[in-house]
Amino acid sequence: MSPDASFLAFDGRWVVVTGASSGLGRAIAVELSRHGAGVVLVGRDAARLADTAALLDDAPHRTLALDLTGLEAIAPAIAALKNELGPLYGLCHAAGIVQTRPLASNTVELMRAQFDINLYAGLELARAVCRRDVMTPEGGSLLFISSVYGRVGMPGQTGYCATKGAVAAAVRALAVELARRNVRVNCISPGLVHTEMTKQSFARLAPEHVRKLEEAHPLGPGQPEDVARAATFLLAPGTRWITGADLAVDGGFTAQ
Numbered sequence: 177m178s179p180d181a182s183f184l185a186f187d188g189r190w191v192v193v194t195g196a197s198s199g200l201g202r203a204i205a206v207e208l209s210r211h212g213a214g215v216v217l218v219g220r221d222a223a224r225l226a227d228t229a230a231l232l233d234d235a236p237h238r239t240l241a242l243d244l245t246g247l248e249a250i251a252p253a254i255a256a257l258k259n260e261l262g263p264l265y266g267l268c269h270a271a272g273i274v275q276t277r278p279l280a281s282n283t284v285e286l287m288r289a290q291f292d293i294n295l296y297a298g299l300e301l302a303r304a305v306c307r308r309d310v311m312t313p314e315g316g317s318l319l320f321i322s323s324v325y326g327r328v329g330m331p332g333q334t335g336y337c338a339t340k341g342a343v344a345a346a347v348r349a350l351a352v353e354l355a356r357r358n359v360r361v362n363c364i365s366p367g368l369v370h371t372e373m374t375k376q377s378f379a380r381l382a383p384e385h386v387r388k389l390e391e392a393h394p395l396g397p398g399q400p401e402d403v404a405r406a407a408t409f410l411l412a413p414g415t416r417w418i419t420g421a422d423l424a425v426d427g428g429f430t431a432q
């Protein structure tokens with residue numbers, strides 16, 4: 177059976193994917209495209225977005241270079257996309273940052289910067305995509321990328337953990353609020369997947385420390401594709417009775 181005939185088929189529905197220039201967001205965009213979604217690739221770096229676009233062959237896509245921490249620019253950008261492409265079906269908010277800082281040297285500014293992109297940008301995107309004159313009349317599907325560190329603690333990552341816990345809490349509230357419009361809202365909490373983000377945040381760690389983190393995952397660290405397959409599942413029109421879920425995709429890290 178071809179992917180297009182499966183319950184994961186998107187049949188040309190458009191999904192906005194943030195963080196599409198790198199890591200998990202890039203893999204999610206590629207996987208969605210393979211299942212027949214049109215994908216809007218969002219990130220700040222146009223050249224890296226073009227690299228992702230090149231992985232999609234001729235499948236329908238559009239790139240949007242935008243700093244999502246400029247929250248006021250989000251709604252007009254989404255409205256312009258709708259005018260160009262037609263109604264939008266989904267959103268995957270995978271853009272995010274992590275700042276590692278022990279409590280003593282942490283600052284409100286550092287924590288706010290993480291909230292701006294990890295949480296507030298995603299909520300503003302959700303607001304813009306869910307507008308009745310933007311979203312497909314059938315409803316839609318929103319997915320946020322949280323983290324295992326929204327569930328368990330990580331020393332030095334108070335701000336990051338707080339943003340990820342807040343994402344999961346916001347997802348539950350939105351799922352209940354938007355169900356009457358047939359809009360589903362879910363999140364994934366990934367464990368360790370080596371990406372640009374982990375490369376940067378591990379740069380200051382001893383190799384032994386990184387090995388311990390890897391070993392804390394019973395199935396070992398994951399690949400971006402592992403998260404991308406789960407994301408495709410949750411976003412797909414066929415998983416129509418799943419909402420408010422927070423799916424651990426973590427090789428067993430939080431099962432222990």
Ligand SMILES: NC(=O)c1ccc[n+]([C@@H]2O[C@H](COP(=O)([O-])OP(=O)(O)OC[C@H]3O[C@@H](n4cnc5c(N)ncnc54)[C@H](OP(=O)(O)O)[C@@H]3O)[C@@H](O)[C@H]2O)c1
Nearest residue numbers: 195197198199200219220221244271272323368369371373
């Ligand atoms: N990798 C892991 O182990 C792991 C585990 C759990 C959760 N996560 C979460 O998964 C998500 C993706 O992480 P990743 O590992 O794929 O990280 P990554 O490779 O560093 O990618 C981060 C993405 O976010 C985008 N981004 C950051 N700030 C932005 C801004 N102000 N405006 C627009 N885009 C912005 C970046 O695009 P540009 O730089 O091009 O703008 C990039 O595409 C994050 O939310 C992260 O917290 C990752």
